[in-house]
Amino acid sequence: MKKEPCKIVPNKIDTLIVTVMESSFGMDMAQISGILSVDQMDTEGYDIVNFYEKLHFPENAVCDVLRRGLLIERLPHRTLILIDDLKDIVSIGIECIHPVPPLIKAVTKAQAIWAFALVNGKIISLVDVYQLLQK
Amino acid sequence: MNQTDDSFSKKYIDKTEDLLKVARTRKKEIIDLDQKLAKFVIFLMGQSYYAFHGADVKEIRHFEKISFVPGCPDYIPGVINIRGEIESVLDLNEFIRGIPTLETSKTRIIIAEKRDLKSGILVDSVIDVLDLPLNDIKKPISTHDISLRDYLEGEIPYKDKCLVLLDIEKIFEKIIL
Numbered sequence: 001m002k003k004e005p006c007k008i009v010p011n012k013i014d015t016l017i018v019t020v021m022e023s024s025f026g027m028d029m030a031q032i033s034g035i036l037s038v039d040q041m042d043t044e045g046y047d048i049v050n051f052y053e054k055l056h057f058p059e060n061a062v063c064d065v066l067r068r069g070l071l072i073e074r075l076p077h078r079t080l081i082l083i084d085d086l087k088d089i090v091s092i093g094i095e096c097i098h099p100v101p102p103l104i105k106a107v108t109k110a111q112a113i114w115a116f117a118l119v120n121g122k123i124i125s126l127v128d129v130y131q132l133l134q135k
Numbered sequence: 136m137n138q139t140d141d142s143f144s145k146k147y148i149d150k151t152e153d154l155l156k157v158a159r160t161r162k163k164e165i166i167d168l169d170q171k172l173a174k175f176v177i178f179l180m181g182q183s184y185y186a187f188h189g190a191d192v193k194e195i196r197h198f199e200k201i202s203f204v205p206g207c208p209d210y211i212p213g214v215i216n217i218r219g220e221i222e223s224v225l226d227l228n229e230f231i232r233g234i235p236t237l238e239t240s241k242t243r244i245i246i247a248e249k250r251d252l253k254s255g256i257l258v259d260s261v262i263d264v265l266d267l268p269l270n271d272i273k274k275p276i277s278t279h280d281i282s283l284r285d286y287l288e289g290e291i292p293y294k295d296k297c298l299v300l301l302d303i304e305k306i307f308e309k310i311i312l
Binding site: 021022023024052055056057058098099101102103104106107108109110111113116118121123125 | 202203204205206207208211213214215216219220221222223225251252253254307310311
């Protein structure tokens with residue numbers, strides 16, 4: 001009998017937390033190749049993407065101060081996601097991760113938000129960076 | 136018939152009429168104990184009174200911070216944490232009347248659940264939770280605002296007002312479908 005390959009299911013996700021307009025968003029560190037500040041950014045050879053635009057923030061809520069860039073390398077594409085600032089890097093256990101409520105799942109344009117996490121009682125929207133970059 | 140008989144007859148007739156009056160009044164006060172009662176949650180949106188079936192309401196909470204979720208329509212301001220569970224919040228004012236609910240000390244979040252769908256529903260204030268006869272639910276009148284018609288279940292007299300009974304399932308379906 002052929003044995004199924006053993007799947008390793010991580011029970012914790014190392015998550016980069018960014019704060020935007022008092023809301024917190026988390027991204028899997030495994031999807032992020034690097035973090036740059038504005039003065040370090042060499043944009044040559046990278047596609048530039050604005051986090052706000054990709055997540056469909058309302059226009060009046062967009063902050064103009066973009067201080068950091070997240071490097072995403074998924075060859076052949078190299079992308080720089082512009083964000084305003086970082087907050088923390090935390091390890092989130094799967095027991096703290098909750099599915100997107102059905103009403104939100106049905107209406108949101110931000111399909112890259114795949115779940116919500118509760119960290120110290122605070123709600124964090126978990127964003128799949130690869131899905132965020134899909135057109 | 137002499138005068139004494141006339142006087143007796145008049146007295147008798149007056150007495151009978153008085154008794155009939157009392158009986159008619161009492162008849163109005165009689166409550167049918169067999170009629171089925173149901174619980175309703177009565178709330179305010181703008182100047183109008185609305186109601187949900189109490190069976191669909193799990194909890195009524197004070198206003199709390201709603202975490203913004205981008206990409207949602209204005210009638211879904213975000214999510215809240217209810218004892219370790221994440222639930223969406225629907226602004227019913229915005230959804231039905233196109234006017235966002237203003238946060239005051241009376242603002243409440245009604246946690247409603249129907250057929251596996253659960254959400255917080257933001258309303259201006261909750262007025263009452265009480266039992267009313269199911270027979271009191273009348274068909275909704277056609278003069279209601281067009282924005283309401285898809286979610287109307289009926290109307291219920293309440294004090295000197297008329298409650299608009301909303302169907303939570305129809306509201307959820309409208310969003311999901």
